[in-house]
Amino acid sequence: MSLLLSDEQVQFRDSVREFTRREVTPELIRKCEQDRRPPMHLLAAVAANDWLSVGIPEEYGGSPDYVCVALLLEELGYGYLAAADLVYRALIHGAGVLINHGTPKMREELLPRLLRGELLFLNGISEPGTGADASSLTTKAVPDGADYVINGHKIFNTGMGFSDYVVCYARTDPEAPRHRGISAILVPTNADGLTFREIDTVGYRAIPTYEAWYEDVRVPAANLVGELHGGWSVMMGHLEKERMGLCALASGATRRVLDDTVTYAGTREQFGRPIAAFQAVSHMIADMKVLSHTSQLTMLQLAALVDAGRPARMEASIAKIHCAESYKTAADLGMQVWGAYGYSTESDVNRHWRDARLMPIGGGSTQIQKNVIGRLLGLPAAT
Numbered sequence: 001m002s003l004l005l006s007d008e009q010v011q012f013r014d015s016v017r018e019f020t021r022r023e024v025t026p027e028l029i030r031k032c033e034q035d036r037r038p039p040m041h042l043l044a045a046v047a048a049n050d051w052l053s054v055g056i057p058e059e060y061g062g063s064p065d066y067v068c069v070a071l072l073l074e075e076l077g078y079g080y081l082a083a084a085d086l087v088y089r090a091l092i093h094g095a096g097v098l099i100n101h102g103t104p105k106m107r108e109e110l111l112p113r114l115l116r117g118e119l120l121f122l123n124g125i126s127e128p129g130t131g132a133d134a135s136s137l138t139t140k141a142v143p144d145g146a147d148y149v150i151n152g153h154k155i156f157n158t159g160m161g162f163s164d165y166v167v168c169y170a171r172t173d174p175e176a177p178r179h180r181g182i183s184a185i186l187v188p189t190n191a192d193g194l195t196f197r198e199i200d201t202v203g204y205r206a207i208p209t210y211e212a213w214y215e216d217v218r219v220p221a222a223n224l225v226g227e228l229h230g231g232w233s234v235m236m237g238h239l240e241k242e243r244m245g246l247c248a249l250a251s252g253a254t255r256r257v258l259d260d261t262v263t264y265a266g267t268r269e270q271f272g273r274p275i276a277a278f279q280a281v282s283h284m285i286a287d288m289k290v291l292s293h294t295s296q297l298t299m300l301q302l303a304a305l306v307d308a309g310r311p312a313r314m315e316a317s318i319a320k321i322h323c324a325e326s327y328k329t330a331a332d333l334g335m336q337v338w339g340a341y342g343y344s345t346e347s348d349v350n351r352h353w354r355d356a357r358l359m360p361i362g363g364g365s366t367q368i369q370k371n372v373i374g375r376l377l378g379l380p381a382a383t
């Protein structure tokens with residue numbers, strides 16, 4: 001892959017690789033998974049290295065290079081998805097939203113703290129009746145003097161218990177067509193009237209997701225993000241970067257499953273030889289390599305397009321499908337090679353198998369990406 005990167009990008013990647021090797025230890029991963037909390041100190045350490053600046057425009061003190069963003073997330077994802085996910089959240093759900101849609105006051109107060117790794121934002125879109133069809137959300141925000149009062153029920157809001165702000169998507173104009181009556185509002189997660197509970201999930205255990213209830217949650221009208229009723233543009237405003245980030249996470253994790261499985265198959269002996277010597281096993285590993293290699297390529301191509309400011313809806317959907325499904329398949333193949341040890345929840349490959357299952361569901365499911373591809377090909381719109 002180095003051929004596709006500049007010398008500076010290779011140097012950047014190698015620094016992150018070295019950091020990850022040093023900081024992300026098996027003990028740290030075990031503790032985070034047990035405690036169900038992400039390694040927040042790593043976000044601060046990444047920020048202290050000034051690595052978040054690769055996702056920030058020059059006018060806000062950064063030096064943007066989205067290939068470097070992808071490399072940062074990929075290398076961290078190789079070490080531990082939960083660590084990479086935190087950085088993804090800070091850059092995409094935090095800084096990205098503020099830079100593109102925040103008010104000057106929000107940027108002045110919150111952006112520096114985000115870039116020091118002191119704050120986390122989350123996305124509050126999904127509701128019990130609102131999954132893939134995000135425009136059907138029913139949470140309401142009603143103006144009241146200088147405030148909005150929010151009432152509604154959200155679900156699968158990841159990070160509510162350890163983040164500072166939720167970008168809550170609420171209906172502000174019930175009469176408008178569905179996409180046009182939604183606003184994005186910044187709500188502190190400790191706001192009065194906002195309660196939540198952790199949902200148990202099969203994977204992503206260190207980055208828990210939450211069900212949340214808004215009961216007369218009052219926030220200043222100045223917390224509006226973007227235009228009034230313009231929440232759909234905020235939600236869709238950086239889709240390509242969001243998908244690129246998820247692809248980088250999945251690509252890094254896929255490469256890790258591959259490397260761990262190569263090592264395992266070379267050392268585990270049965271019938272007097274390493275299991276890697278059986279062609280059936282080496283072919284499973286070869287399939288994993290193909291998935292890992294092609295994930296990295298589609299992810300880097302998407303990052304290069306984002307860097308060039310070129311439209312990349314098609315490439316973003318292709319990459320999202322490919323990286324998500326490849327991680328899922330590679331982790332499944334990895335488990336087969338690891339046999340009973342892979343089936344044990346004590347193994348790393350088992351964690352990947354569980355974590356990978358989310359990828360084709362969240363961040364725009366595989367089926368929704370296929371609808372997008374169909375639409376871009378000019379096929380009749382899928383409903």
Ligand SMILES: Cc1cc2nc3c(=O)[nH]c(=O)nc-3n(C[C@H](O)[C@H](O)[C@H](O)COP(=O)(O)OP(=O)(O)OC[C@H]3O[C@@H](n4cnc5c(N)ncnc54)[C@H](O)[C@@H]3O)c2cc1C
Pocket residue numbers: 122123124125126130131132133155156157158159201204209358361362363364365366367368371382383
């Ligand atoms: C661990 C986790 C973390 C999450 N974090 C967040 C978060 O932080 N914030 C947030 O707002 N949401 C979050 N979500 C929610 C996530 O975005 C939704 O799961 C996703 O939007 C899909 O919605 P759904 O699961 O309700 O599936 P549904 O929309 O009910 O879909 C069910 C199935 O039908 C398919 N389907 C639906 N519509 C179509 C269609 N038109 N064409 C073809 N197939 C279709 C889907 O692909 C899926 O396979 C999270 C989910 C999980 C599991």
